Amino acid sequence: xxxxxxxxxxxxxxxxxxxxxxxxxxxxxxxxxxxxxxxxxxxxxxxxxxxxxxxxxxxxxxxxxxxxxxxxxxxxxxxxxxxxxxxxxxxxxxxxxxxxxxxxxxxxxxxxxxxxxxxxxxxxxxxxxxxxxxxxxxxxxxxxxxxxxxxxxxxxxxxxxxxxxxxxxxxxxxxxxxxxxxxxxxxxxxxxxxxxxxxxxxxxxxxxxxxxxxxxxxxxxxxxxxxxxxxxxxxxxxxxxxxxxxxxxxxxxxxxxxxxxxxxxxxxxxxxx
Amino acid sequence: xxxxxxxxxxxxxxxxxxxxxxxxxxxxxxxxxxxxxxxxxxxxxxxxxxxxxxxxxxxxxxxxxxxxxxxxxxxxxxxxxxxxxxxxxxxxxxxxxxxxxxxxxxxxxxxxxxxxxxxxxxxxxxxxxxxxxxxxxxxxxxxxxxxxxxxxxxxxxxxxxxxxxxxxxxxxxxxxxxxxxxxxxxxxxxxxxxxxxxxxxxxxxxxxxxxxxxxxxxxxxxxxxxxxxxxxxxxxxxxxxxxxxxxxxxxxxxxxxxxxxxxxxxxxxxxxx
DNA sequence: GCAGAAATAGAATATTTGTTCCAATAATTG
DNA sequence: CAATTATTGGAACAAATATTCTATTTCTGC
Numbered sequence: 001x002x003x004x005x006x007x008x009x010x011x012x013x014x015x016x017x018x019x020x021x022x023x024x025x026x027x028x029x030x031x032x033x034x035x036x037x038x039x040x041x042x043x044x045x046x047x048x049x050x051x052x053x054x055x056x057x058x059x060x061x062x063x064x065x066x067x068x069x070x071x072x073x074x075x076x077x078x079x080x081x082x083x084x085x086x087x088x089x090x091x092x093x094x095x096x097x098x099x100x101x102x103x104x105x106x107x108x109x110x111x112x113x114x115x116x117x118x119x120x121x122x123x124x125x126x127x128x129x130x131x132x133x134x135x136x137x138x139x140x141x142x143x144x145x146x147x148x149x150x151x152x153x154x155x156x157x158x159x160x161x162x163x164x165x166x167x168x169x170x171x172x173x174x175x176x177x178x179x180x181x182x183x184x185x186x187x188x189x190x191x192x193x194x195x196x197x198x199x200x201x202x203x204x205x206x207x208x209x210x211x212x213x214x215x216x217x218x219x220x221x222x223x224x225x226x227x228x229x230x231x232x233x234x235x236x237x238x239x240x241x242x243x244x245x246x247x248x249x250x251x252x253x254x255x256x257x258x259x260x261x262x263x264x265x266x267x268x269x270x271x272x273x
Numbered sequence: 274x275x276x277x278x279x280x281x282x283x284x285x286x287x288x289x290x291x292x293x294x295x296x297x298x299x300x301x302x303x304x305x306x307x308x309x310x311x312x313x314x315x316x317x318x319x320x321x322x323x324x325x326x327x328x329x330x331x332x333x334x335x336x337x338x339x340x341x342x343x344x345x346x347x348x349x350x351x352x353x354x355x356x357x358x359x360x361x362x363x364x365x366x367x368x369x370x371x372x373x374x375x376x377x378x379x380x381x382x383x384x385x386x387x388x389x390x391x392x393x394x395x396x397x398x399x400x401x402x403x404x405x406x407x408x409x410x411x412x413x414x415x416x417x418x419x420x421x422x423x424x425x426x427x428x429x430x431x432x433x434x435x436x437x438x439x440x441x442x443x444x445x446x447x448x449x450x451x452x453x454x455x456x457x458x459x460x461x462x463x464x465x466x467x468x469x470x471x472x473x474x475x476x477x478x479x480x481x482x483x484x485x486x487x488x489x490x491x492x493x494x495x496x497x498x499x500x501x502x503x504x505x506x507x508x509x510x511x512x513x514x515x516x517x518x519x520x521x522x523x524x525x526x527x528x529x530x531x532x533x534x535x536x537x538x539x540x541x542x543x544x545x546x
Numbered sequence: 547g548c549a550g551a552a553a554t555a556g557a558a559t560a561t562t563t564g565t566t567c568c569a570a571t572a573a574t575t576g
Numbered sequence: 577c578a579a580t581t582a583t584t585g586g587a588a589c590a591a592a593t594a595t596t597c598t599a600t601t602t603c604t605g606c
Contacts, residue, residue, distance in 0.1 A: 046319070046320045047319045047320060047357040048357075083320075084320040084321075087316075087319075087320050108410075108540075109406075109409045109410055109412075109413045109536060109537070109540040110404065110406045110409060110410075112536040112539055112540050113400075113404060113409070113532065113533065113536040114401070115536075116532040116535055116536050117397045117398075117400060117401055117529075117532050120393070120397050120528050120531075120532050121394055121397050121398070124390045124393050124394050124397075124528070125390075125394070127386075127390060128387070128390055131383065131386060133382075133383045136382045136383060136386070137381075137382055137383075139382075140382045155439065156436075156439060158435055158436075158439070159432040159433070159435045159436040159439070159531075160432070162431055162432045162435055163429075163432040163527065166428065166429060166431070166432070167524060170523065170524075181454060249539065250443065251440060251443075251535055251539065253528075253531065253532060253535070254436065254527075254531050255393050255397070255526075255528040255531065255532070256390075258393075258432075258526065258527050258528065258531070259386065259389040259390050259393050259526060259528070260386065262389050262524055262526070263382060263385040263386040263388075263389050264382070266385055266522065266524065267381075267382040267385050
């Protein structure tokens with residue numbers, strides 16, 4: 001009676017999402033409303049009633065029931081069971097432990113740690129929503145074609161530059177780190193066919209911007225890793241990657257920046273084979 | 274009729290926990306079973322029925338109802354509402370977005386990014402549960418008393434060492450970074466009254482271990498930042514901080530390590546005033 | 547524009563789930 | 577040890593919730 005696809009209910013949340021996106025296009029009006037609301041509020045399924053979800057999607061409860069059946073479940077309860085069981089996430093302990101750490105009192109080492117952990121975590125989560133996949137792919141392509149990758153990043157960006165150089169080395173990608181040691185200026189090491197990976201955050205480092213401009217002027221591709229699209233690097237780069245780092249106090253956690261950097265480096269290494 | 278405390282229901286999850294631990298001691302057998310089960314499975318309240326929780330606690334449903342009332346709620350439903358509403362943040366689109374990133378296919382840049390983000394996040398969460406507060410406080414005390422802090426960390430630990438040096442500098446803490454540039458060995462820069470902060474992870478770097486041993490032999494305090502308590506640094510350090518970093522592929526995210534390092538540095542800076 | 551099919555809304559129903567109450571039991575006190 | 581009080585278990589009840597059904601509306605293809 002039913003369509004072939006609907007015979008078996010999704011057994012995991014991932015399967016559920018796949019089926020949802022797969023069916024989204026050929027669905028009548030009300031059912032599509034359901035699908036869209038559910039897609040945007042998947043997390044609430046476990047803790048809501050049919051009536052609540054239906055109200056949220058602005059459809060009558062019966063429409064939502066039909067939606068559940070379209071998705072392959074016998075009804076709402078069966079669908080909800082999937083999400084109630086899948087709902088195990090780190091929530092409980094994690095925030096409790098964080099709270100315990102903070103109890104040492106403001107300024108205590110463990111309270112500080114809790115703050116930095118939280119800043120790092122927020123940064124990472126924000127990164128998943130702000131990442132520009134097209135720019136990331138472009139950046140990988142540019143660097144994968146380069147003869148030598150020149151990495152530049154100073155001050156607070158220097159740890160990231162160092163780590164990038166380390167990863168590139170491990171992946172056998174020819175890489176030169178412009179570290180400013182001895183105030184030596186290696187700009188003439190830039191050769192045709194090379195590419196530059198420039199990293200800087202506000203307050204932007206003059207030397208980094210300079211090198212990026214130089215490279216750009218000589219026709220070399222530049223990839224920028226920075227904090228916003230309005231960064232001074234924007235004008236002189238062919239691909240711009242931004243990371244929304246959450247600061248605590250005067251210091252940034254670097255978690256998101258490093259995650260982005262290492263992904264970039266590994267992808268480049270892989271693309272070169 | 275009721276005890277004074279029970280007149281008003283907890284308005285937040287934290288208040289709930291406080292009241293729970295407060296009452297745990299003077300509770301009859303069955304109610305204590307409830308309290309203990311609930312304390313251990315707080316996260317399941319939002320997605321379970323009275324019957325399920327009661328079965329888990331091995332008490333009849335009515336006992337659990339009485340427990341809800343003892344806690345100040347009118348009944349189970351009211352208690353559940355607290356947890357259903359409190360549960361909004363964190364999970365919802367985050368894991369969705371992560372999944373979308375992964376959909377680029379294994380090995381695609383955005384899939385890699387998703388993996389590294391996840392590794393970083395897990396590392397940070399694990400850090401909150403594994404941190405040894407006593408060791409952390411001891412480490413801060415040791416470094417706060419030092420004339421000069423010597424930071425050493427090479428290879429994959431080098432980015433962390435660099436960042437520590439940067440933060441110490443910003444906080445006006447006298448600090449010397451042993452960076453191995455030119456293979457110069459600065460071990461004779463260690464003066465009485467100084468302290469060493471040594472960072473290394475498996476495979477451990479010989480030079481780092483060496484410097485720590487030297488310092489220890491000369492009576493200087495050594496703080497170790499490493500991956501396990503059985504690290505070779507353990508023998509030659511006065512305080513040992515371990516970070517449980519989750520790797521993806523061959524590379525570690527460094528998120529937890531950096532969070533620990535920066536907390537340590539800021540706490541030391543603050544302690545010095 | 548007219549069948550026929552598909553989709554929809556809302557009311558009616560069935561089921562699950564929460565809640566109360568009281569008799570039975572265990573603990574406490576004089 | 578008896579009397580009183582507190583605690584417990586389970587059955588009966590009430591409320592909330594999911595589900596089905598059907599008349600009505602909206603699409604679709606000719």
